[in-house]
Amino acid sequence: MTLKSLTILAATGLFLAACATPVEPEPVAAPEWHLAIHGGAGVILRETMTPEEEAAYTAGLNEALAAGAAVLREGGSAVDAVQAAVIPMENNPLFNAGYGAVFAANGTHELDASIMDGRDRDAGAVAGVMRVKNPILAARAVMDNSEHVMFAGPGADQFADAQGLEMVVNTYFDTDRRRQALDRLLESREGKPLAALRTDEERFGTVGAVAIDSAGNLAAATTTGGMTAKAAGRVGDAPLIGAATYAENGVCAVSATGHGEYFIRVGVAKTICDRVKFEDESVGVAAAVALGEVADLGGDGGVIVIDGAGNVDFVFNSPGMYRGEISASGSSTAIFREPAAGDE
Numbered sequence: 001m002t003l004k005s006l007t008i009l010a011a012t013g014l015f016l017a018a019c020a021t022p023v024e025p026e027p028v029a030a031p032e033w034h035l036a037i038h039g040g041a042g043v044i045l046r047e048t049m050t051p052e053e054e055a056a057y058t059a060g061l062n063e064a065l066a067a068g069a070a071v072l073r074e075g076g077s078a079v080d081a082v083q084a085a086v087i088p089m090e091n092n093p094l095f096n097a098g099y100g101a102v103f104a105a106n107g108t109h110e111l112d113a114s115i116m117d118g119r120d121r122d123a124g125a126v127a128g129v130m131r132v133k134n135p136i137l138a139a140r141a142v143m144d145n146s147e148h149v150m151f152a153g154p155g156a157d158q159f160a161d162a163q164g165l166e167m168v169v170n171t172y173f174d175t176d177r178r179r180q181a182l183d184r185l186l187e188s189r190e191g192k193p194l195a196a197l198r199t200d201e202e203r204f205g206t207v208g209a210v211a212i213d214s215a216g217n218l219a220a221a222t223t224t225g226g227m228t229a230k231a232a233g234r235v236g237d238a239p240l241i242g243a244a245t246y247a248e249n250g251v252c253a254v255s256a257t258g259h260g261e262y263f264i265r266v267g268v269a270k271t272i273c274d275r276v277k278f279e280d281e282s283v284g285v286a287a288a289v290a291l292g293e294v295a296d297l298g299g300d301g302g303v304i305v306i307d308g309a310g311n312v313d314f315v316f317n318s319p320g321m322y323r324g325e326i327s328a329s330g331s332s333t334a335i336f337r338e339p340a341a342g343d344e
Contacts, residue, residue, distance in 0.1 A: 031216045033072035034310040036325040037064050037085050039095050040205035041257050041302035044320025046336050054335060056094060061324040061333045063088045068209060069326045078219035078253075079117040079140075082209035086136050086221050089207040093175045095322075096205025098134060101173045101225025103182040106232045109173040111225050112239040113139040114150075118218030118247035125239040127152040132160040133168045136223045139239070141165065150239060178228070185229045206238055208255025210247070212310045218253040220245045220269070226260075236260025242270035250308040252276045252283050257321070258294065258301010266293045272305060283307045287315035 039061060046054075068085030071077070086097070093100025101109045113135035114125035124143025127150060132138045138160040142151055151159050161167050206224035213219075222245045224238040237243035237260035244260070246269035247253035254269040268290045275286035283305035294301065295317050302316025304323065314323050316337075324333035 031212055031214065031310045032328055033078075033081075033212060033214050034306060034312055034325065034327040035065065035068045035072060035081055035085060035209065035211040036304045036306060036312045036314070037061065037068070037089075037207070037209045037323065038255060038257055038302065038304045038314070039064075039089055039207050039322030041300075041316045041318045041321035044318070044322070044335055049335070057322055057335060058333050060089065060092045060094050061322060062331070063092070064207075064209070065324050065326040065331055065333070068211060069331070072211065072213055073328070075214055077117075077215075078211040078213040078217045078247075079115065079119075081211040081213065082219045082221035082255075083115060083136055083140055085209040085211070086207050086223050087134055090134050090136060090223055093177070095207050096225045097207045097223040098225070099173055100175045100178060102178050102205070102228040102230075103174075104226070104232050104234075105182075105186070105229045107182070108170055108232070109225060110230075110232070110234075111135045111173075111223070112235060113221070113223035114239045114241060114245040115139045115143060115221040116219060116241060116245050116247040116253075117143070118220075118249040118251075118253055121248055123149050123241045123245070125150040125241060125245075126156040126160070127235045127239040128233065129153075129156045129160065130170045131157045131167045133166040133172065136221055137165050138163070139221075139223075149241065152235070153233075173225070181228050206244070206257040208244070208257060208304065210253040210255050210304050210306045210312075212253070212306055212308075216249065216308065218247045218249050218251075218306065218308065220247040220253040220255045222255045222257075224257075237263040237268070240264060242267050244269055246270050246273050248273055248277070252286075252305055252307050254287075254303055254305050256301060256303045258316075258318070259299040262294045262297045262299025263301065265297060266290060268294065268303065272303065276307060282313075283311065284313035284315060287313060291315060291317050 071081040090098030208222040
């Protein structure tokens with residue numbers, strides 16, 4: 001073999017060796033953690049709310065944001081964060097979840113909750129619980145400690161009790177404000193359908209949270225007392241995975257609030273995530289489409305949504321929605337609909 005051939009072979013070998021050397025991929029930046037919450041949507045107008053009421057709701061939202069952020073700031077999981085965020089709202093009588101929940105027509109409280117982990121789409125829910133102090137903890141226990149997704153009625157309370165969760169008598173959830181709302185509805189009924197008599201405050205107030213953690217995992221949680229004077233045994237969208245609650249890593253997480261019967265029929269949460277996943281829409285656009293379907297059927301309400309990159313949106317077709325968000329970059333809360341560009 002000639003010297004020239006050897007030189008060519010040597011050069012070729014060096015070239016091939018260089019080509020075979022693996023190229024290190026660019027490091028993927030960890031997403032910034034982000035949490036969003038809602039405390040219900042409806043006819044919430046600045047002119048009908050006192051400064052004291054506005055301050056109280058804002059304080060409640062900030063307390064919930066702080067609880068969820070404390071988990072995420074320390075590197076905790078998104079599913080732990082959404083659970084932590086909704087517990088203060090379950091304990092706050094301003095919101096329709098837990099203490100301060102609305103009354104059913106029979107004078108009792110029946111509460112619903114659900115939670116979903118976007119990592120593996122594991123989920124847990126309870127419907128019609130009457131004795132567990134924090135329904136979101138019961139939903140989490142169903143997800144973590146059972147082979148099932150949902151428990152309902154007395155069986156759900158029994159399961160929660162067996163898990164060692166704090167149990168209360170049903171009257172624990174009573175407040176004068178909610179009792180007066182029930183009495184007003186029942187006294188004014190006079191053969192009219194209750195649906196036509198309920199104010200938005202008596203229909204809405206569901207709370208929820210969505211989050212992304214520093215590992216990029218998504219989660220969602222929703223919890224509610226339902227509608228004032230609802231029929232005993234009625235179940236809305238809050239405990240139904242795919243209706244009010246959904247989370248899938250890399251796609252989106254959703255928590256909804258509104259007239260549950262319509263949200264169930266549209267499958268709002270799953271519809272939004274599917275549009276993001278298969279139509280490549282932003283979470284805001286997908287949410288607007290889903291709520292448009294709700295409106296077409298005669299319903300209203302809102303959603304909080306977050307995508308796999310941590311982008312948050314609040315979409316609602318009602319005059320207001322109690323809402324807030326927090327990340328390492330800061331936090332904000334809002335109640336009323338912001339005027340559109342060009343509005344007075």
